[in-house]
Amino acid sequence: MQSRRHAPESEDTGIDLAPMLDFTVNLLIFFIITTSFIKEAGVTVFKPPAITAVNKPSGNLLIAVRENGDIWMDRRHIELRDVRTLIERLHIERPKDTVVIIADKESSAGAVAKVMDEVRLAGITDVSIAANPNGGGG
Amino acid sequence: MRKRRQPDNHDSSTGIDLAPMLDFVTNLLIFFIITAVFVKESGLTVNRPTSFEQENKEDSKSIQVQILDNGEIWIDNRAVDSHAVRANVERLSAVNPDSGVLILAQDKAPTGVLVEVVDQVHLGGVYNITFSTTQ
Numbered sequence: 635m636q637s638r639r640h641a642p643e644s645e646d647t648g649i650d651l652a653p654m655l656d657f658t659v660n661l662l663i664f665f666i667i668t669t670s671f672i673k674e675a676g677v678t679v680f681k682p683p684a685i686t687a688v689n690k691p692s693g694n695l696l697i698a699v700r701e702n703g704d705i706w707m708d709r710r711h712i713e714l715r716d717v718r719t720l721i722e723r724l725h726i727e728r729p730k731d732t733v734v735i736i737a738d739k740e741s742s743a744g745a746v747a748k749v750m751d752e753v754r755l756a757g758i759t760d761v762s763i764a765a766n767p768n769g770g771g772g
Numbered sequence: 773m774r775k776r777r778q779p780d781n782h783d784s785s786t787g788i789d790l791a792p793m794l795d796f797v798t799n800l801l802i803f804f805i806i807t808a809v810f811v812k813e814s815g816l817t818v819n820r821p822t823s824f825e826q827e828n829k830e831d832s833k834s835i836q837v838q839i840l841d842n843g844e845i846w847i848d849n850r851a852v853d854s855h856a857v858r859a860n861v862e863r864l865s866a867v868n869p870d871s872g873v874l875i876l877a878q879d880k881a882p883t884g885v886l887v888e889v890v891d892q893v894h895l896g897g898v899y900n901i902t903f904s905t906t907q
Contacts, residue, residue, distance in 0.1 A: 651790040658797050665804035682887035686894035687814040696813060699883070734813045737883040743839065744879030746886070747905040750820055762815035765887050 673724065676709030679738040684765035693734035693762065695724055697749055701740035705749060714748055721756035732760040816890045818875070818903040834902070835864045837893070839877040843885045854888050861896035872900030879905055 675698035697717065698706040705712055707720060721733065733753045737746045750761050837857065838846040845852050847860045865871060873893045877886055886903070893901055 651794050655790050655794050655797065658794065658801055662797055662801045662804065665801065682884040684816055684887050684891035684894075686891050687816055689814050693813050693815060734815045736813070737887075739882065739884030739887075741883045742879060743877035743881040743883055743886050743903075744905050746883050747820070747877070747903065750903075754820060760817065761820075762817040763883070763887060763890070764813050764815045765891070767814045 673708045675706045675736055677704075677706040677711075679736050680740075681736060681764050681766045682739045684767065687765040687767040690732065690734055690762055692730055692732050694728070694731040695721065695733045695758075696764075697733060697735050697753070699735060699737040699741045699745050699749060701738040703741065703745045705745075714752060717749060717752040718756045721753050721758060725757050731758075732762070733758050734762050734764050736764040816887060816894070818890060818901045821902055821904050833868070833870075834872045834874040835861060835868075835898070837861075837873060837875050837889055839875065839881040839885055839889060841878045841880040843882055845885065845889060854885065854892065857889055857892035858896040861893050861898055865896065865898050871898075872902060873898050875901060875903045877903065877905050879907055 673695050675696040677698045677700065679698050679700055696707070700706065705714060705717065707717070712720065724731065735746060735749055735753075746763065753761050836847070840846065845854060845857060847857065848864075852860055861873060875886065875889060875893075890901060890903075
């Protein structure tokens with residue numbers, strides 16, 4: 635028992651988990667930081683298919699337009715006039731984020747255009763319309 | 773020494789046991805990895821006219837595609853099928869290679885048709901697309 639109390643470098647009690655824990659916590663912090671800023675729309679819409687749709691890695695602000703013209707953002711149903719203030723605030727927080735409008739197949743082009751104009755007024759010029767690259771039938 | 777060889781699955785008295793914390797942290801890590809992968813969106817980028825004057829000025833150069841309320845697509849005063857948009861855009865951009873495409877959609881035109889047209893124009897080789905709506 636005496637020899638177990640001192641001699642800090644040779645204690646044969648299994649693997650030392652501390653370095654693995656350090657590494658895992660670092661990875662965890664990285665993933666928390668990269669994921670927590672995506673603003674999901676919070677509503678299911680049927681995206682139109684498009685073969686040439688490209689992945690938008692910085693498209694973190696998602697605005698959904700439903701077939702009846704309802705606008706959803708950050709899991710809440712919002713009015714058109716609220717889009718500008720919300721986007722302005724988020725644009726100040728993270729200036730590199732771009733907007734992806736997830737519009738339903740049956741939604742009207744006028745509603746999408748109005749949302750795009752509000753986003754542009756809020757200062758984000760890179761706006762794209764979401765499409766499903768896999769279901770592309772042309 | 774005999775006593776230390778025995779299986780000591782409780783109180784080995786060498787600091788805190790980190791294994792439960794590691795389990796918990798690994799579970800959190802897996803959760804965040806999974807959510808990080810699945811939220812990426814794919815999309816098509818279109819321009820909006822910055823002002824009405826510019827829109828009218830560009831009319832002469834750009835290829836116009838009109839989408840009506842009922843989903844019909846008109847190019848060059850002819851109604852065309854959605855699959856024929858690509859061929860028409862290829863033909864017109866061969867005549868005038870620098871021209872972009874101006875999509876004039878009526879207010880109630882379905883977005884599905886709009887995205888289809890944008891997709892077809894991309895396939896036709898034109899990526900400079902401006903999207904405008906009319907009453």
